[in-house]
Amino acid sequence: MKLLFAFISVVMLAIIPSIGIGYAGMQYVFGVVVPYVAVAVFVAGFAYRVLNWAKSPVPFRIPTTCGQEKSLPWIRQNKLDNPSGTPGVVGRMALEILFFRSLFRNTRTELRKGPMLAYGSSGWLWLAAITFHWSFLVILVRHFRLFSQPVPPFVNVLEGLDGFLQIGVPTLYITDILLLAALLYLFIRRVAIPQVRYVSLVSDYFTLFLIFGIGLTGVLMRYFYRVNVVGVKELAMGLIALRPVVPSGIGGLFFVHLFLISSLFAYFPFSKLMHMGGVFLSPTRNLANNNRMKRHINPWNYPVHVHTYAEYEDEFRDKMKAAGIPVEKE
Amino acid sequence: MYDRGKIIAGLVVFAGLTTLPFWYNIGKARVRPDPRLDTPAIRQMKEKHCIESKRFMIEYHMQMLNGWRNAVVRDYKTTYVSTSGQYFTMSLEDTCFHCHSNEKQFCNQCHSYADVKPYCWECHVKPGEEIAHGQR
Incomplete structure (x- = not known):
């Protein structure tokens, strides 16, 4: 049911631009207005979420310790899994962000x-x-060829490596296959494992279908139902130069692709895709385990009204004496 | 806000990377591809048309040429029947370059604009270039 709901949502998202372009001639809306709004929502929403997170105090050091803490000099510290300073934290974060180290530790119990x-x-x-994730990044960077003139060399290098197999024309990109295959696996895993299916929400399926739709329309446009790439680039260059033009005869499939991407951008700040920014702010990873070396003061500490014994005695000395209770100060 | 410096720096980097296309092209001249059909062979044509429709050629010429290559090299089929029923020899040099003899003003216009690097010229000689002795 959840799966079906997510699937229908994505199909609807694909149909909207088809109708808009095919019957209403709304090229300008779907080619210019929607992408601008989507990017604006993405950047502003992303910043809002991050700033919101930054308002939460982290009172204690709560890193997950996966190795020997810094201790006596003759006990070897595990600097990456239990960092005590900034270099260790940077190394740990880099491994986490670039290679998903904690996910690599995933275990199965039988x-x-x-x-x-x-x-x-x-x-x-x-x-x-x-x-x-890496395929998606490579594909994203490859798209920079449509947003720059002249195209910077690193994009060419990436295209060369990605199209290394030289299969067909236009050359088959390895990441295109990998992206769709990985998404397919992630989807099948969600459906096939009962426990995972039980915890899956609409938003999980929706994101998978949405990104799969983007990949699929991209692959279709490149290898099967071709669109006029020069027109696409003119549109992209117009957008980034803030002088938008919509060249005629681009092809409807492109607008579906563009609308799905715009949807992804606009949806991003409201979704669990925010793990892109959140991974940098995970306190269990980005804090050094230096609890015993530094004093960390709770940032929300307020002045506590205390009534010391000395003050207490001052207040009740006469009564204490009268009752025969011993006092420290006469 | 806690860790103000780091948060702001991170957000600035994020916003910079996201809007990189906007910054990257500031101050760069806007070029438009301008493929020219102004060659002697085309000028002599009464009805100026390619072997298929213009739109098909724009979108699919690379797949067509790839199909031609496979057909000629692997199956020795050298005749192409167009949608309108005309016969053409499947040959880049004899058919395509017969009209499009201006590689720089035609092919390269869009290819360099869209950053496409076809490997035609690893085997084929560019139109108008001298064929070295002993080749072909």
Whole structure:
């Protein structure tokens, strides 16, 4: 049901521009207005979410410690898994962000005959996740060829590596295949494993379908139902120069692609896709474990009204004496 | 706000990267591809048309040429029947370059604009270039 709802939503998103372009001639709306709004929502919403997070105090150091803490000089510290200073934290964060280290540690628990409890490494999720994320990044950077004139050399290098196999014309990009394959795996995993299906929400399926739709329309446009790339680039260059033009005869499939991307951009700040910014702000990763070296004062500490014993005695000395209670100061 | 410096710096980097296309092209001249059809062969044509419709050629010429290459090299099929029923020899040099003899003003216009680097010229000789002795 959730799956169906997400699927229909994405299909609707694909149909909207088709109708708008095909019957209403709204090229300018879908080619110019929607992308501008989407990018504005994306940047502003992203900043809003991050600033909101930054308002939450982190009173204690709460890094997850996965190795030996800094201790006596003859005990070897695990600097990456239990960092005590900035370099260690930077290394730990880099491994987390670039290689998803904590996901790599994913384990699976099985009850085997005996009965015997068995633990094993479970790397498939990590493999699909890292394949998907890196492919998506490479594809995003490759698109810079449509947004720059002249095209910077690093984009050419990336295109060369990605199209290394030289299959067909236009050359098959390896990341196109990898992205769709990884997404397919992530989807099948969600449906096939009962526990994962149980915890899956509409937003999980929606994101998968949306990105799959973007990838699919892109692949279709490149390899099967071609569109006029020069027209597409003229549109893109007009957008970034703030002098938008919509060249005629681009092809409807492009507008579906563009609208799905705009949807992704606009949806991003409101979704769990914000893990893109959130990963940098995870207190269990980005804090150094220096609780015993530095004093960390709770940032929301307020002045506490205390009534010391000395003050108490001053207040009640006469009565204490009268009752025969010993006092410290006569 | 806590860790103000780091948060602001991170957001500035984020916004900068996201809007990079906007910054990257500031002050750069806006060029438009201008493929020219002004060659002697085309000038002599009464009805100026390519072997297929203009739109098809714009969108699919690379796949057509790739199909031609496979057909000629692998299957030795050298005749192409167009949608309108005309026969053409599948040959880049004899058919395409017969009219489009201006590689710089025609092919390269869009290819360099869209950053496409076709590997035609690894085997083929560019139109108008001298063929070195012993080749072809």
